[in-house]
Amino acid sequence: MDLKMTEATFTFRVEEELKAAFTEAAKADDQTSAQLLRKFMRDYIKQQQEAADYDVWFRQKVQKAIDSANAGDLLSEEDVETEFAALREEARKSSAQ
Template sequence: MSEATFTFRVEEELKAKFAEAAKAEDMTGAQLLRRFMREYIERRREEAEYDAWFRQQVEMGLEAVRRGDVVSAEEVEAEFAARREETRRKLAASGK
């Protein structure tokens, strides 16, 4: 693996506190920064994947609407009202 140097300016107090925090985890500041960078890249990758999945789901829903492949709110409510009533009936029959 080739390596590159990453140089940036930071307040002396922040640098000292960061070095102390890294030492508490038995790491150097550079090790901890590399870990943060890897985690940040992974998080961004996961966010991009989720965003792509979400957009695909929305597009699938919109396509279903364009095809007329939808169920009305009234139909959904009627279906679940029937399910709730069936559950109540079973509970009453079992004596609970």
């Protein structure tokens, strides 16, 4: 199967000095301006998708915690303090060795 990439032209205005500096920086990195712009675009899309995925994950975790609390599945302050006191003591012993 022969898959061909369809291309589109992306045109935008930029200051001449910025364009010149960007072109020089790209050349210094042995790339064209177009190569770098495509990479920046892909990276930006990936970053936005990762942020959206994290937001969904985080909201699900928060909702699960809210549902758990509403169902009465809670730890008392004393239970939390006891558990973390034991963890702190264990960490102290580990660091002392």
